[in-house]
Amino acid sequence: xxxxxxxxxxxxxxxxxxxxxxxxxxxxxxxxxxxxxxxxxxxxxxxxxxxxxxxxxxxxxxxxxxxxxxxxxxxxxxxxxxxxxxxxxxxxxxxxxxxxxxxxxxxxxxxxxxxxxxxxxxxxxxxxxxxxxxxxxxxxxxxxxxxxxxxxxxxxxxxxxxxxxxxxxxxxxxxxxxxxxxxxxxxxxxxxxxxxxxxxxxxxxxxxxxxxxxxxxxxxxxxxxxxxxxxxxxxxxxxxxxxxxxxxxxxxxxxxxxxxxxxxxxxxxxxxxxxxxxxxxxxxxxxxxxxxxxxxxxxxxxxxxxxxxxxxxxxxxxxxxxxxxxxxxxxxxxxxxxxxxxxxxxxxxxxxxxxxxxxxxxxxxxxxxxxxxxxxxxxxxxxxxxxxxxxxxxxxxxxxxxxxxxxxxxxxxxxxxxxxxxxxxxxx
Amino acid sequence: xxxxxxxxxxxxxxxxxxxxxxxxxxxxxxxxxxxxxxxxxxxxxxxxxxxxxxxxxxxxxxxxxxxxxxxxxxxxxxxxxxxxxxxxxxxxxxxxxxxxxxxxxxxxxxxxxxxxxxxxxxxxxxxxxxxxxxxxxxxxxxxxxxxxxxxxxxxxxxxxxxxxxxx
Numbered sequence: 001x002x003x004x005x006x007x008x009x010x011x012x013x014x015x016x017x018x019x020x021x022x023x024x025x026x027x028x029x030x031x032x033x034x035x036x037x038x039x040x041x042x043x044x045x046x047x048x049x050x051x052x053x054x055x056x057x058x059x060x061x062x063x064x065x066x067x068x069x070x071x072x073x074x075x076x077x078x079x080x081x082x083x084x085x086x087x088x089x090x091x092x093x094x095x096x097x098x099x100x101x102x103x104x105x106x107x108x109x110x111x112x113x114x115x116x117x118x119x120x121x122x123x124x125x126x127x128x129x130x131x132x133x134x135x136x137x138x139x140x141x142x143x144x145x146x147x148x149x150x151x152x153x154x155x156x157x158x159x160x161x162x163x164x165x166x167x168x169x170x171x172x173x174x175x176x177x178x179x180x181x182x183x184x185x186x187x188x189x190x191x192x193x194x195x196x197x198x199x200x201x202x203x204x205x206x207x208x209x210x211x212x213x214x215x216x217x218x219x220x221x222x223x224x225x226x227x228x229x230x231x232x233x234x235x236x237x238x239x240x241x242x243x244x245x246x247x248x249x250x251x252x253x254x255x256x257x258x259x260x261x262x263x264x265x266x267x268x269x270x271x272x273x274x275x276x277x278x279x280x281x282x283x284x285x286x287x288x289x290x291x292x293x294x295x296x297x298x299x300x301x302x303x304x305x306x307x308x309x310x311x312x313x314x315x316x317x318x319x320x321x322x323x324x325x326x327x328x329x330x331x332x333x334x335x336x337x338x339x340x341x342x343x344x345x346x347x348x349x350x351x352x353x354x355x356x357x358x359x360x361x362x363x364x365x366x367x368x369x370x371x372x373x374x375x376x377x378x379x380x381x382x383x384x385x386x387x388x389x390x391x392x393x394x395x396x397x398x399x400x401x402x403x404x405x406x407x408x409x410x411x412x413x414x415x416x417x418x419x420x421x422x423x424x425x426x427x428x
Numbered sequence: 429x430x431x432x433x434x435x436x437x438x439x440x441x442x443x444x445x446x447x448x449x450x451x452x453x454x455x456x457x458x459x460x461x462x463x464x465x466x467x468x469x470x471x472x473x474x475x476x477x478x479x480x481x482x483x484x485x486x487x488x489x490x491x492x493x494x495x496x497x498x499x500x501x502x503x504x505x506x507x508x509x510x511x512x513x514x515x516x517x518x519x520x521x522x523x524x525x526x527x528x529x530x531x532x533x534x535x536x537x538x539x540x541x542x543x544x545x546x547x548x549x550x551x552x553x554x555x556x557x558x559x560x561x562x563x564x565x566x567x568x569x570x571x572x573x574x575x576x577x578x579x580x581x582x583x584x585x586x587x588x589x590x591x592x593x594x595x
Contacts, residue, residue, distance in 0.1 A: 003530075003591060007455060007550040010531050014454030016447045017467035023442070024435050027475025034476075 037418040044411030044418075051408025069113030069142070070386030071095055071374050073349070073364035076394045078109060078118045089166030090119040092142040094378055098134045098371040106134050109368075110163065113142045113378055116388030124159065124168060125149035133200075134371055135184050139193035140325070142375030146196055148184040153206045156181030158198060158221065158228070171221050171228055176202045176214075183213055190243045191326065192377075196221040197241035198228070220245060232262055240289065240326075248289045254304050256289070267304040292323050292332045292352055299360055301332060301352045313352070313360035321347060321369045325376035327384070330354040333376060335369045351384060434478055441485055442471060449493065455546045456497045458535040469496055490551075491561055494543050498562075501539030533583040541576035548573055 020026075071094040078099070084107060094113040098106060099120070106127040110119045126147050127134045136147035145161045149170075158171040173182040186199035197220050205212030218236035219228040222245070231247060239249030248256040254265040290303045299320045300312035317338045324333040331353040349364035363384040366372060379385065446467065453463035453470075470492040474485060481488050534542055547558040548569075555573070559566040580591050 003545075003549045004552070006530050007546065010534075011451035011455050011550065014451045014463060015460050017450040017453065017464040019442050019446055019468055019471055023468070023471050024438050024475045027472050027478070030472075031476045 037421065041415045041418045044415040047404070047411040048408040048415075051404045051411075069094060069375075070378050071113075071364075071384070072111060072116050072388045073385035074388070074390075075111065075349070075364070075366035075368060075372070076118070076391060077367040078120060078391065079393055080107070080120075082118075082120055082393065084120045084122045087166055088121060088123070088161050088163065088168070090117075090121070090163055093138055093145065093163055093375060094142055095372065095374045096136060096138050096145055097368045097373065098136065099368065108136065108145075108147070110145065113375060116386075116391075118391060123147055123149075123161065125151045125157075126159075133183050133185065135187040135198075136371055136373060137187040137189050137196070138325075138373045138375050139189055140191060140375060140377035141193060142378060144193065146187055146189070148187070148198075150181065150183075153180050153203075156183070156203070158184070158187075158196070160196075169224070169226060171196075171226055173198075173228055174217070174219070174230060176217075178202065178204045178214070180204065180206050180211075182217060183211070186237055188240060189325075190241045190245075191328075192243050194223045194243045195241045195245050196223075197236070197239060197247060199235075199237045199239065218247075220247060231257060233257065238291075250289055250291045250304055254289055265304075268308060288329070290326075290330055290332070290354065292320060292334060294319050299334065299336060299350075299352050301330070301354050301359065303330065303354055309354055311352075311354050311359035315360065318360065320352070322372060324349075324372055324374045327351070327376050327379050327381060331381055333363075333374055333379065333384070335366055335372060336360075337369075349385070351381065353381065355381065438475055438478055441474075441489075445486060445489070446471075449489065452490065452546065452550070453493055453497075455534070455550055456493065456539070456543055458531065458542070462500075466493060466497055466500075487561075494547065494562055498539045498543060530580070530584065530587055533580050533587065536583050537576055537579060541572055541579065544569055544572045545576050 069092055075095055075097075077097075080099075090110050090112065092113040093110045094116070095111040097109055099109045105122060108121050108123050108126065110121055111117070112119065123136075123145075126136075126149055133148045133150060136145060138145055143162065143164055145163055146158055147161075148156070149159045150156045154175050156173045156175075158173065160169040160171065161167070162169075173184070175181050180203040182200050183203050184198050184200040186197075188197050189195070190197075197218065199216070199218040201216055202214035203211055204214040216235040216237060218231040218239070220231060220241060221228050233255065235251070236247060236249050236255075239247055239255075241247050244258070246256060246258040248254060250267060252267075252269045254267045256263050256265070288303050290301060292299065292301055294300070295312055296316065298313040298315040298318045300310060302308065302310040318336050319338070320334045320336050322335045324335060326332050331351055334350050334352050335347045336350050337347050346365045346367050347369050348362050349366050351361045351363055353359060353361070449467050449470065450463060453466040454460065457463045457466055470489050473492050473496075474481070474489045477488070478485070534545070537545070543562065544558060547553045547561060548555070553561065555566045555569045559569045562569070577591050581588050
């Protein structure tokens with residue numbers, strides 16, 4: 001008897017193993033799963049590499065310079081496919097505008113001051129059935145957004161949204177003799193937001209398809225107030241309001257109302273004024289007004305009374321499309337374009353200043369103009385805008401959008417699961 | 429059609445070779461249930477890789493059998509090694525009940541030692557063939573085999589003649 005014989009003797013007693021009938025099927029299924037996982041892992045690695053490749057070049061984007069927030073140097077118009085958000089408490093805003101990408105209702109886009117995020121909002125009762133009166137203005141610190149609302153004949157109002165908590169304050173507008181209320185066509189804020197100036201026209205006829213409008217009217221509203229005080233006189237369109245509530249406008253003369261007295265001062269007639277500021281009255285009762293206009297030599301900014309001063313861009317092709325606000329008494333934030341350009345896809349954001357040096361300086365670009373308002377307290381002449389990452393939905397030609405990173409992350413998870421599965425299979 | 433042919437070939441192989449594989453698996457594990465698990469696992473893995481197997485599938489399946497058993501043992505080795513020292517002591521001649529038969533003695537070896545013995549003295553493979561199947565050096569096979577036999581002699585002195593007569 002040898003060890004060989006003895007081993008065979010032992011083996012003879014071994015029961016024959018029962019092999020399940022589905023062994024083949026299970027084996028093949030396992031193979032197919034394994035192949036699918038391998039393919040997924042390969043895709044995962046590719047996506048991860050692609051995501052990293054897309055991400056790495058953008059790392060040299062300048063960081064956000066001011067943690068308190070700022071106005072983006074590039075303002076996009078988000079697609080309507082993003083939908084609207086129900087919550088108005090989106091936080092302090094850097095910019096707000098009426099987007100042109102919706103025909104059925106007014107959609108306002110609010111750009112976050114701290115993160116540059118875009119929020120599409122439907123503000124309660126905003127606008128007019130005819131499409132008029134989509135005025136809005138941000139408070140200089142970006143915390144409040146005022147807009148015009150009209151619900152039915154005779155019920156016109158301003159609404160002020162506190163973007164920090166979403167609360168809405170209603171300011172009822174006068175109904176006038178026709179009893180149909182007011183159409184607001186201009187809204188602006190005083191330098192610190194203590195006062196709101198609205199300008200517009202009396203509504204004399206109203207229907208679902210349109211309306212008729214009468215003489216020009218204007219009013220002022222104190223911060224937190226629920227009533228409007230009507231301004232004396234006639235046309236205050238393109239006027240400005242100071243923190244003391246005084247209102248001024250330049251026509252062929254400087255008209256100023258300090259809350260009690262209306263004064264008129266002769267000034268040079270420089271042509272049509274686009275917008276103006278109103279500075280606090282001096283001890284002598286005089287006040288200066290700075291105004292923006294498009295002159296023969298391009299955008300110009302002028303200070304009136306008691307002494308006049310003026311500066312122009314000396315770029316006849318450049319035109320101011322809209323004044324977005326005032327950084328200080330002598331510096332306006334404007335959107336400009338060039339007459340030679342056709343099909344305006346984007347506009348220049350610029351500063352127009354009386355403070356010496358170059359009167360006009362480009363500080364960014366915007367896809368939207370018309371009812372664009374910026375938080376001017378977040379801007380300064382030295383540091384007017386901040387750079388923000390390109391939004392996911394913006395086709396800016398700047399590499400892959402954020403979904404690539406998301407896919408990369410997902411790929412990493414799939415890869416991890418595949419590895420875990422493989423280890424478990426080996427252990428079993 | 430190729431898949432159907434492959435499945436038929438696999439089923440024919442299972443039918444024909446399961447008894448022989450079961451014998452080897454029983455010797456490798458020393459336990460009927462573990463042997464059955466081992467055979468089932470080896471055949472499952474063979475089914476997965478059937479398309480890659482060239483020629484006779486048996487060497488492939490047997491290789492899985494041997495290596496899988498060692499792999500299982502490694503994952504349980506801490507539990508197995510605990511207390512082995514006691515068995516390494518020579519059994520007292522007077523205590524007939526403690527005498528270990530060859531089967532019981534094999535169960536006291538490590539999976540690697542047992543596998544080397546089975547390959548060398550049951551499957552009649554050479555040291556070189558054993559080394560190749562297990563993916564280890566032939567020197568390791570030689571030393572492992574020597575250790576296994578020495579341990580068998582220690583565990584079951586009454587089998588000394590049997591173990592001593594090995595080729």
